[in-house]
Amino acid sequence: MEESSQSLPPLEWVRAFEATARLGSFTAAANEIGLTQPAVSQRIGLLEKHLNTQLFLRQARTISLTVDGETWLPYVQAALRGLSESSELLFASGxxxxxxxASQSVISLWLLPRLARxxxxxxxxxxxxxxxxxxxxATTDNSIQIRYGSGHWPHHYQIPLFTEALAPVCAPSLLEAAKTDDWTSLPRLACTGPRPDWSSFTQRFALPSTPMPQIRIDTMDGTIKAAKAGLGVALGSLPLCLSDLQSGALVRLGEHIFDHSETYWLLATRSAISRRQWESLSSALTATGV
Structure with missing residues (x-):
C-alpha cells in the first residue's frame, strides 16, 4: 500500500499538467492555478521526469500534447473530477x-408546493x-434556473423536472352547463408559449380545428386558472394540472394525450450550488408527489 502511494506523482504536478493541456498554454494554466509561468513549467518538467516520458512538444510559441500526454489526459481529468465531486459531496457545507x-407558471404550479422540502x-x-x-x-450564472427546452444545456448540473404531456382539461361546471359529452364543441382557451398549440393537437389526432380560441393567455398558470373558472377548455400540461385534476377542480377530456419531447429542465453551474445541495434540490423538485 505504501509503495503504491509513493509511486503516484504529487497532485500539484498533475493539476499543472491538466490545466496546461486543457488551456493549451503554460501562461493560461498559471493564471488559472495562481502560479507563475515558470512554476507551472517546472512542475510539468518534474512530472515528465517522474513518469519517464514527455507529455508536451514544446516549440517556440506553441505547445502540444505528445501521444502519451493525449492518452493520459482523459484519465487525469476523470480522476480530478471524481476527487472534486466526492470531496464536495462529503465535506462541503454548501x-x-x-x-x-423560473417562469411564473412553474413557480406557482410546481415549485411552491415543493418549496418547504x-x-x-x-x-x-x-x-x-x-x-x-x-x-x-438559460445563462450560466450563479442562479439555479428552470427553463423549457429539449436538453443539451451548457450547465454541469441538469435534469428534467417531468415528462411533458398535454391534454384538454376544463372545469366540471363547463361540462354541466353545456349538457354535452362532445368536448370538441366547447369554447377553447389558447396559451402563448413554447408548447404545441391547439392546431398541433387537433392535427395529430384528426380532431375538429374549431371553435377557434377567443381567449388567449400568456402563461400556463393563467390558462389553467381560466379553465377552472369555466371560461373554456385548456390544452393543459398534465404534470402542472395534476393537483387540480386530483382535487376535481379540473377534469380531463377525451382519451388523447400529446406527448411532447420538450419539458422544463432544472439547471445549475458548480458555482451556483454544491453537489450535496444539488442532489437534495433535484430530488425534491423531480418528485411527482408533494
Whole structure:
C-alpha cells in the first residue's frame, strides 16, 4: 500500500499538467492555478521526469500534447473530477442562499408546493425570481434556473423536472352547463408559449380545428386558472394540472394525450450550488408527489 502511494506523482504536478493541456498554454494554466509561468513549467518538467516520458512538444510559441500526454489526459481529468465531486459531496457545507429563476407558471404550479422540502433538504435560504415571457434563455450564472427546452444545456448540473404531456382539461361546471359529452364543441382557451398549440393537437389526432380560441393567455398558470373558472377548455400540461385534476377542480377530456419531447429542465453551474445541495434540490423538485 505504501509503495503504491509513493509511486503516484504529487497532485500539484498533475493539476499543472491538466490545466496546461486543457488551456493549451503554460501562461493560461498559471493564471488559472495562481502560479507563475515558470512554476507551472517546472512542475510539468518534474512530472515528465517522474513518469519517464514527455507529455508536451514544446516549440517556440506553441505547445502540444505528445501521444502519451493525449492518452493520459482523459484519465487525469476523470480522476480530478471524481476527487472534486466526492470531496464536495462529503465535506462541503454548501451555499447559504440559493436563487431559483423560473417562469411564473412553474413557480406557482410546481415549485411552491415543493418549496418547504427544498428549504429543509438544502439547508439554505431560498430566493425565487420569475422571468417574463421571452426570457427563457438559460445563462450560466450563479442562479439555479428552470427553463423549457429539449436538453443539451451548457450547465454541469441538469435534469428534467417531468415528462411533458398535454391534454384538454376544463372545469366540471363547463361540462354541466353545456349538457354535452362532445368536448370538441366547447369554447377553447389558447396559451402563448413554447408548447404545441391547439392546431398541433387537433392535427395529430384528426380532431375538429374549431371553435377557434377567443381567449388567449400568456402563461400556463393563467390558462389553467381560466379553465377552472369555466371560461373554456385548456390544452393543459398534465404534470402542472395534476393537483387540480386530483382535487376535481379540473377534469380531463377525451382519451388523447400529446406527448411532447420538450419539458422544463432544472439547471445549475458548480458555482451556483454544491453537489450535496444539488442532489437534495433535484430530488425534491423531480418528485411527482408533494
Amino acid at each position: 451555499k447559504n442562499r440559493l436563487t431559483i429563476s 427544498v428549504h429543509a433538504d438544502t439547508g439554505a435560504q431560498i430566493s425565487v425570481q420569475s422571468y417574463i415571457l421571452g426570457g427563457q434563455t
